[in-house]
Amino acid sequence: xxxxxxxxxxxxxxxxxxxxxxxxxxxxxGNWTGKTVGPAMGCWALAGIDYEAADLPGVYSxxxxxxxxxxxAEYLExxxxxxxxxxxDATALERTLALALELRALHPNLVICLNLMDEAERLGIEPDxxxxxxxxxxxxxxxxxxxxxxxxxxxxxxxxxxxxxPACREGGARSGGGVGGGVGGGVGGGAEAxxxxxxxxxxxxxxxxxxxxxxxLGKWTAWPIFLALLFGIFFLTVRGANLPxxxxxxxxxxxxxxxxxxxxxxxxxxxxxxxxGIYAATAKVVAVMLPPMAxxxxxxxxxxxxxxxxxxxxxxxxxxxxxxxCGRQGLCMCMGLGCNAVGVTGCRIIPDERExxxxxxxxxxxxxxxxxxxxxxxxxxxxxxxxxxxGAAAFLTGCMALSGAxxxxxxxxxxxxxxxxxxxSFVLELPPFRKPRLGQLLVRSLLDRTIRVLGxxxxxxxxxxxxxxxxxxxxPGGTPLLTLLARGLDPAAACIGxxxxxxxxxxxxxxxxxxxxxxxxxxxGTGAGDPAALFSLPTALCAAVFTLFHWPCSTTVLTLWHxxxxxxxxxxxxxxxxxxxxxxxAGVNLVL
Amino acid sequence: xxxxxxAGGLGMxxxxxxxxxxxxxxxxxxxxxxxxxxxxxxxGLGPGTEILCLRRTPLGDPTVYRFRxxxxxxxRREAGRILVNSEE
Numbered sequence: 001x002x003x004x005x006x007x008x009x010x011x012x013x014x015x016x017x018x019x020x021x022x023x024x025x026x027x028x029x030g031n032w033t034g035k036t037v038g039p040a041m042g043c044w045a046l047a048g049i050d051y052e053a054a055d056l057p058g059v060y061s062x063x064x065x066x067x068x069x070x071x072x073a074e075y076l077e078x079x080x081x082x083x084x085x086x087x088x089d090a091t092a093l094e095r096t097l098a099l100a101l102e103l104r105a106l107h108p109n110l111v112i113c114l115n116l117m118d119e120a121e122r123l124g125i126e127p128d129x130x131x132x133x134x135x136x137x138x139x140x141x142x143x144x145x146x147x148x149x150x151x152x153x154x155x156x157x158x159x160x161x162x163x164x165x166p167a168c169r170e171g172g173a174r175s176g177g178g179v180g181g182g183v184g185g186g187v188g189g190g191a192e193a194x195x196x197x198x199x200x201x202x203x204x205x206x207x208x209x210x211x212x213x214x215x216x217l218g219k220w221t222a223w224p225i226f227l228a229l230l231f232g233i234f235f236l237t238v239r240g241a242n243l244p245x246x247x248x249x250x251x252x253x254x255x256x257x258x259x260x261x262x263x264x265x266x267x268x269x270x271x272x273x274x275x276x277g278i279y280a281a282t283a284k285v286v287a288v289m290l291p292p293m294a295x296x297x298x299x300x301x302x303x304x305x306x307x308x309x310x311x312x313x314x315x316x317x318x319x320x321x322x323x324x325x326c327g328r329q330g331l332c333m334c335m336g337l338g339c340n341a342v343g344v345t346g347c348r349i350i351p352d353e354r355e356x357x358x359x360x361x362x363x364x365x366x367x368x369x370x371x372x373x374x375x376x377x378x379x380x381x382x383x384x385x386x387x388x389x390x391g392a393a394a395f396l397t398g399c400m401a402l403s404g405a406x407x408x409x410x411x412x413x414x415x416x417x418x419x420x421x422x423x424x425s426f427v428l429e430l431p432p433f434r435k436p437r438l439g440q441l442l443v444r445s446l447l448d449r450t451i452r453v454l455g456x457x458x459x460x461x462x463x464x465x466x467x468x469x470x471x472x473x474x475x476p477g478g479t480p481l482l483t484l485l486a487r488g489l490d491p492a493a494a495c496i497g498x499x500x501x502x503x504x505x506x507x508x509x510x511x512x513x514x515x516x517x518x519x520x521x522x523x524x525g526t527g528a529g530d531p532a533a534l535f536s537l538p539t540a541l542c543a544a545v546f547t548l549f550h551w552p553c554s555t556t557v558l559t560l561w562h563x564x565x566x567x568x569x570x571x572x573x574x575x576x577x578x579x580x581x582x583x584x585x586a587g588v589n590l591v592l
Numbered sequence: 593x594x595x596x597x598x599a600g601g602l603g604m605x606x607x608x609x610x611x612x613x614x615x616x617x618x619x620x621x622x623x624x625x626x627x628x629x630x631x632x633x634x635x636g637l638g639p640g641t642e643i644l645c646l647r648r649t650p651l652g653d654p655t656v657y658r659f660r661x662x663x664x665x666x667x668r669r670e671a672g673r674i675l676v677n678s679e680e
Contacts, residue, residue, distance in 0.1 A: 060634035060635060061634045066631075091661075092661045092662060093661075094636070094660045094661045095635075095636060095660050095661055095662045098636065191633070191636040191638060191641070191660070192640065194636070195636075195660060213646075213647065213656070213663075214647075217647060217649055217650070217656065218650070219650050220650075222649070222650045223650060314649055314654060314656075314665050315649060315650065315651075317649070317651075317653070317654055317665075317667070318649070318651040318652070318653050318654075319651075321653070321667065425624070425628045425631065425666075425667070425669070425670045426654060426665070426666070426667045426670070427631055427632060427635065427664060427665070427666060427670070428654070428664065428665040429635065429662060429663070429664050429665075430656060430663040430664065430665060432663075
């Protein structure tokens with residue numbers, strides 16, 4: 001028999017730290033049908049009994065109407081777990097106790113996990129666990145990240161409470177009995193009751209935290225710090241990815257040779273399709289996408305764990321508010337700079353549905369780092385000798401500024417047309433800055449983000465590789481189909497200042513934007529020739545604009561479909577950036 | 593406007609928006625839609641809550657407030673509809 005456990009708690013109380021400490025890495029994403037956020041599931045065994053725990057989304061209460069609250073409330077109702085662990089922040093009892101009081105009234109088997117005790121100690125806060133336990137009529141287990149044993153005690157306490165016999169329960173870590181006086185109260189009184197209780201059980205003489213916000217939200221320091229961090233992440237991502245990408249490509253080449261020997265029994269055409277079509281495309285996509293993602297996401301998660309992201313959202317709020325959105329969209333755009341698919345998923349942090357949709361539909365207007373190499377190459381072609389070093393950096397900065405302006409404008413138009421509606425109120429909690437847990441951070445960013453995105457990329461790269469292979473091989477009347485298609489696209493491409501070859505390359509690089517230039521060279525038939533031969537100055541400019549604004553890559557489209565489950569919104573997410581790009585390119589073409 | 597003129601028990605009733613960084617007040621009323629009121633109540637902001645205006649962000653909006661040991665940012669639009677009593 002399995003004992004079911006659920007973890008509940010406010011956001012920013014270190015609930016996932018507790019969850020990870022309890023379950024180790026034995027976790028899997030729950031198939032619980034929460035549309036926006038599903039709880040993560042994990043398990044452990046103790047004394048021959050299996051425990052399965054659900055990590056409920058962070059909530060302040062169960063009665064409100066936010067998606068997280070609905071998921072948490074529905075989960076508790078549908079699964080009625082044997083033991084409910086409420087995670088509290090020992091440094092902010094006043095804020096976190098309200099949920100504990102609410103859950104106390106709901107569930108008979110409560111364990112209070114008083115987390116972040118190490119931080120409380122540093123701040124001079126001394127919670128009275130015995131008094132808290134008595135007031136809540138539940139065992140209280142203080143936990144601290146720097147002491148593994150404290151989580152072991154939590155496991156044992158859960159085990160004691162899970163046993164059906166009440167005699168065993170009395171022997172638990174519970175240090176007192178009886179329902180605490182004056183606890184509970186109505187919905188409105190929850191906060192007051194929590195405050196009163198927090199005052200009663202908090203001892204010590206608290207020292208104030210160091211005021212980092214003076215720096216991160218300071219009038220003269222906030223923007224420079226934000227821009228420097230953003231720039232630093234990109235510099236590390238673009239620079240750091242080159243070497244591992246080259247190594248991966250070399251490794252895949254060797255693996256390809258081994259595969260060729262293995263498949264030598266197959267007919268020549270099938271071997272070519274498998275190796276030069278499907279394998280080559282998949283290997284290329286993995287080699288160019290994996291290293292930047294494996295660098296970008298851990299760095300971004302680091303800022304997330306530090307507590308910097310809410311500050312960035314706050315900093316960005318004003319211009320977005322003017323466009324009917326909020327600063328959180330700015331954060332999703334920053335994530336989009338790493339990968340648009342992740343940016344789209346990141347839009348879950350926007351509570352208002354219309355604002356969220358507007359942010360998702362416009363995310364691809366921000367260039368992901370898969371488009372950076374193309375932009376850097378074009379910078380060189382457009383600026384000539386000035387296009388290296390500082391010139392290229394200035395060109396990229398200009399591209400970002402243009403992309404930001406177009407995103408804001410498009411969002412404003414969307415919010416006044418198809419996504420019209422009263423703006424949601426902007427309430428943003430600023431958690432204290434925390435030391436990140438590096439191990440967890442790596443696992444989470446690599447497993448959750450990188451692998452999932454890569455999985456989606458590969459599912460599209462393989463069939464796309466087959467199609468490109470086929471187009472390159474079939475040559476009715478002696479001319480390869482690729483050349484015929486490129487010629488057929490010439491008139492349409494001319495309207496937006498491109499050539500048929502380039503437009504076809506844009507179409508075929510649907511699986512990964514990184515493939516644009518290699519594909520264009522392949523279509524032009526110059527193989528590993530000089531990319532400069534593909535562009536004149538006007539086509540280079542138009543190509544730069546079209547690189548910034550065209551349809552999202554297949555992984556992003558797939559993600560949009562997963563997130564919206566709506567053909568209409570997915571289609572619009574393709575049409576909007578494409579329309580913007582075509583219009584701008586046509587404009588550039590007219591002027592030049 | 594009339595509501596603002598009504599003097600509170602201890603001091604002047606003002607809107608939260610009018611608090612300057614460093615000033616404190618006690619929330620008296622919220623003139624917001626139900627959904628907004630309840631989303632603030634979840635964070636522990638309601639009538640009777642003591643609140644401190646912490647700092648404005650570099651662009652002047654939103655503003656960071658501290659109540660019940662937590663820092664929360666609100667825009668002028670919402671802060672202008674929250675009434676507080678404050679000793680001036």
